[in-house]
Amino acid sequence: MSEIKLPEAFVLRMKNYLGEKEFPAFVKSLEKEPRVSIRINPYKEIDLKEDVTSVAWNDEGYFLSERPSFTLDPLFHAGCYYVQESSSMFIGHILKYIQSPKDGIFLDLAASPGGKSTLLSSFLGKDGFLVANEVIKTRANILKENIIKWGLGNTMVTQNDPEHFKNLEGFFDLVLVDAPCSGEGLFKKDPEARNEWSEDNVNLCALRQERIMDQAGALVKGGGYLIYSTCTFNEKENEEMIRFICSEYAYEPVRIPLDPAWKITESATETEDGIFYGYRFYPHHVEGEGLFISVFKRPEDDYIQEPKKTKDFKHSHIKAASKQESQRLISDLGLDEESTFYSLQDSFFWTNARYQTYFEFLSRFLNIRYFGVELGKFNKDQFIPNHEFAVSILPKMGMTTHELSLSDALSFLRKEDIEIGDIPEGWVLVTYRNNPLGWIKNLGNRINNNYPKEWRIRMR
Structure with a gap:
């Protein structure tokens, strides 16, 4: 690998953060090939080879000794694992510590390609419900494909601008915003990120982040959590964003415990509401890409919006399945009685009845790209199954x-x-x-x- 050339303004800033002595180690780390890591799907079968190493902060994460051809591994296409860089898996450690309810309603506001969404989906399992949102159509298609392969059926994929969530204030138990950023943490694996970096782009990203967080901050219910992350190092997109969030909304700080062996760098940001903590993953300290993450808690007595159950579900495209259709799907496919079914263009979708009210309420405000598990359609007496049903974890009796x-x-x-x-x-x-x-x-x-x-x- 040729010597890495970094923007001068970036070099000056990083020397200020790290110091003259530590900065060369940071630069040298950018010259190394990124270590490949995967996170397994706990709901599917996979036997890992012996030459793997655990990711310290995530029980489902593993480093591989070398990069295989994932395209030629059928288990990759079956959704048995997700190729995800290890720093992002820290969200799993956060979820375990804050003990967010597994039957909660989560939102991943900028979700594509789906790494963090599949992690949230695994955490929620069969009890909770996830909204995985992506505003850009092409990226929403990639997100949809990865959610389908993951196969848990507890996710609704949407394509909406953050502004479209304004009617959902105080609705979610947890909101994750992996904000679009200047990408300084990607300099190791993406040379283009270095070429595109500029002070103007940092400022532009910060303005975009403010716009997103101005909406996202209101969506967390009382007692719920907000997780903000970027793949960049500068304070303008990180600590200053913490101050912005605290200036707009009432939040309490959350300090996440760290094992010193992880070598994650903690920062403390003073605000009028107390000291808030951020966590930086520097590539010369950790086996992973650059990342910043911070956790906020909404006060317990803050606003909570509970969805109201409607007598008759009405939607311009999605229809509730009839009682007769539902019983036929349950008996023919061997599905659980605790199932709710909908139809879209003659194809039937399964959702868990536990979050029927939430799904129907959310469908009033959001542009839905996919939800639950698409099962297939009836052609006279024959049921024609869909691929989405095949790769899901739903039973396929008979x-x-x-x-x-x-x-x-x-x-x-x-x-x-x-x-x-x-x-x-x-x-x-x-x-x-x-x-x-x-x-x-x-x-x-x-x-x-x-x-x-x-x-x-x-x-x-």
């Missing part, structure tokens, strides 16, 4: 399954014809290492590969 070898699994993921021995006619769920990959249909004289065309892999 469905024929067929385990694929690695070569056949890759052929399936390329949407190629595959040769399979004696299997019954009809829909068959193909698996790899017991994890569902999707559907094939045995028509007797041929087998149809129903893997989504837009998801197929092209690498050999």
Whole structure:
């Protein structure tokens, strides 16, 4: 790797933060290849090889000894793990410490590509509900795909500007804002981030962050938590943003305990409401990318908005399934009685009945891109299952399954014809290492590969 050239203004600032003696170690760390880490999906099956190392602050995070070809690993496409840099996994440590309710309603306001959303989804499990939002359409598509592969069915993907959440003040138990930033923490893995950096861009990002936080700060209910993070180091986008949040809203500081061995740098920011804490991940201290994160708590006596259950659900596109349709889905697919179903363009979606009221309330204000688990549709007496149902963790009672070898699994993921021995006619769920990959249909004289065309892999 050639010698890294850094913007002069950035160098002066970092020397001021770190000191002349420590700064060379920071620069040298940028020349190293980033260490690859993954976070496993606790609801799916995966046997890790022996040559992995645990991420200290997250029980589900692991460093790999080398970077494999994730594209050629069927378990990646099955949603058994997410490739996520280790610093971001610190959110898992925060959630454990603050003991946010697992049956809570969470919001990831700037969620794409989905690393932090899948982490929140895993934490909430089968009890809570997550809104994963992304304002940019193309990025919202990537977020949707990753949420589908994760497969827990506890998430609603939305595409909204922060302003669109104004009717949801005091609604969420936890709001995470991984704010768009100047990207100083990405200088190691992304040379373009260095080339695009400027003081003007830092100022522009700070203004954008203020606009976002001006909306986001109001969305946390009394007793709930706000998590603010950036992948940058400068105080303008970090400590000054803490002061801005505290000047706009009533929040209490939250100090997260650290193991000294982690070498995470804590900062303290004085405000009129007390000292608030921030946590910096410097690449010469930790095995991870640059990150800043801070946690705030809404006072217990602050406003709480509880959704009101409506007698009849009304939406311009989504319809509540009839009692007859719901019973048929439960009996035909072996789904839990504690299920609620909706239809969109003749396709049925599953959600957990526990958060039916929340979903229906949120649907009044937000542009929904995906929710729950899309199951499929009825064609006369036959049910045609969707790929989303295949990779979900929902039970698939009575469905024929067929385990694929690695070569056949890759052929399936390329949407190629595959040769399979004696299997019954009809829909068959193909698996790899017991994890569902999707559907094939045995028509007797041929087998149809129903893997989504837009998801197929092209690498050999």
